[in-house]
Amino acid sequence: MRLLVVGAGATGGYFGGRLAEAGKDVTFLLRPKRAAQVREKGLTILATTGEFTVKPQVVTADALKPEYDAILLTVKAFALDSAMDDMAAAVGAGTTILPVLNGMRHFDTLAARFGAEKVAGSLCKVATTLDAEGRVKQLGPFQQLIYGEHDGSVSARMQALDAFMQGAFFTATLSSNIRRDLWEKWLMLSTLGCVTCLMRGTIGEIEATPGGVAFVNAVYEEILAIARASGSPPGEAYVEETRAMLTKKGSASASSMYRDLTGGLPIEADQIVGDLLKRAGEAGIATPMLAAVYSHLRVYQNRIEAKA
Numbered sequence: 329m330r331l332l333v334v335g336a337g338a339t340g341g342y343f344g345g346r347l348a349e350a351g352k353d354v355t356f357l358l359r360p361k362r363a364a365q366v367r368e369k370g371l372t373i374l375a376t377t378g379e380f381t382v383k384p385q386v387v388t389a390d391a392l393k394p395e396y397d398a399i400l401l402t403v404k405a406f407a408l409d410s411a412m413d414d415m416a417a418a419v420g421a422g423t424t425i426l427p428v429l430n431g432m433r434h435f436d437t438l439a440a441r442f443g444a445e446k447v448a449g450s451l452c453k454v455a456t457t458l459d460a461e462g463r464v465k466q467l468g469p470f471q472q473l474i475y476g477e478h479d480g481s482v483s484a485r486m487q488a489l490d491a492f493m494q495g496a497f498f499t500a501t502l503s504s505n506i507r508r509d510l511w512e513k514w515l516m517l518s519t520l521g522c523v524t525c526l527m528r529g530t531i532g533e534i535e536a537t538p539g540g541v542a543f544v545n546a547v548y549e550e551i552l553a554i555a556r557a558s559g560s561p562p563g564e565a566y567v568e569e570t571r572a573m574l575t576k577k578g579s580a581s582a583s584s585m586y587r588d589l590t591g592g593l594p595i596e597a598d599q600i601v602g603d604l605l606k607r608a609g610e611a612g613i614a615t616p617m618l619a620a621v622y623s624h625l626r627v628y629q630n631r632i633e634a635k636a
């Protein structure tokens with residue numbers, strides 16, 4: 329199996345780097361500046377378990393051929409359109425696309441461009457960021473890639489992919505209910521992103537304020553209602569574990585959107601929060617807290633876009 333990883337940022341660099349470390353046939357599709365950096369210095373991962381550098385295969389869009397069985401797509405939502413253009417030449421008749429973007433809107437965008445049968449369900453759980461030298465810094469020990477067919481079947485291509493993913497230094501999970509997994513992750517991630525971005529603090533800092541727990545719960549209940557109306561509702565045990573995680577005393581948890589926002593970078597406000605509001609509107613679910621958070625995030629994002 330040959331895997332193309334699109335992007336060597338926080339997520340692509342981490343999972344692609346771990347696969348390269350394990351000796352898998354991985355190639356990174358990179359834009360020219362990042363390609364030159366990785367070709368010259370390699371890709372360094374500052375993992376919680378220690379530092380390592382790999383010298384992976386790198387390709388740029390102009391040299392791309394349809395010779396990959398799978399594509400791990402790891403760009404931000406606002407780079408999706410240009411990434412689809414750049415990776416199009418790599419998509420052959422038997423290629424499976426696995427996007428790890430947060431939210432779920434990208435599945436429709438990818439299916440419209442490449443065909444629904446090419447796009448599998450997938451998500452990642454990791455806390456990583458890029459430092460000023462282009463190294464991938466891991467901020468917490470969890471590291472998981474989950475993938476599966478949208479209809480829940482365990483297909484031959486998913487079994488082959490699963491065999492390829494095993495043996496690298498992260499948990500690789502073939503799911504027979506990826507739609508539920510995606511909604512569970514979106515529920516957790518969006519609540520985490522909403523509350524930490526609005527309050528400019530970690531879960532522990534919010535919990536320590538008067539009304540902090542009630543605020544988190546109010547946001548969580550709105551998003552939970554949307555997830556429950558999705559047709560792939562989150563499991564009840566997951567719902568309660570996540571509620572406890574989101575209100576845990578002293579917790580340093582925050583989301584990648586919070587790190588981007590506090591770092592002055594663009595955020596995926598539309599993909600992570602705006603799309604939830606759209607779905608709430610279609611399902612007739614009232615979401616006043618979520619609407620306030622979205623407005624707040626858009627003010628920030630509009631300023632970033634005006635400067636660009």
Ligand SMILES: NC(=O)C1=CN([C@@H]2O[C@H](COP(=O)(O)OP(=O)(O)OC[C@H]3O[C@@H](n4cnc5c(N)ncnc54)[C@H](OP(=O)(O)O)[C@@H]3O)[C@@H](O)[C@H]2O)C=CC1
Nearest residue numbers: 335337338339358359362402403407411429430455456584
């Ligand atoms: N970071 C995290 O902890 C987590 C992030 N996520 C989600 O994963 C997704 C990716 O996030 P993350 O990895 O953090 O983002 P990053 O910004 O760190 O990485 C994205 C990378 O994509 C590259 N890129 C953009 N367009 C192209 C292109 N056309 N061809 C090749 N490379 C391209 C950029 O490279 P360059 O600009 O240098 O060319 C950039 O390094 C997001 O949806 C995020 O919400 C999910 C779980 C955890």
Ligand SMILES: CC(C)(CO)C(=O)C(=O)O
Nearest residue numbers: 452453454517583584585
């Ligand atoms: C769920 C979480 C918090 C870690 O994977 C995440 O997806 C993010 O920070 O973007």
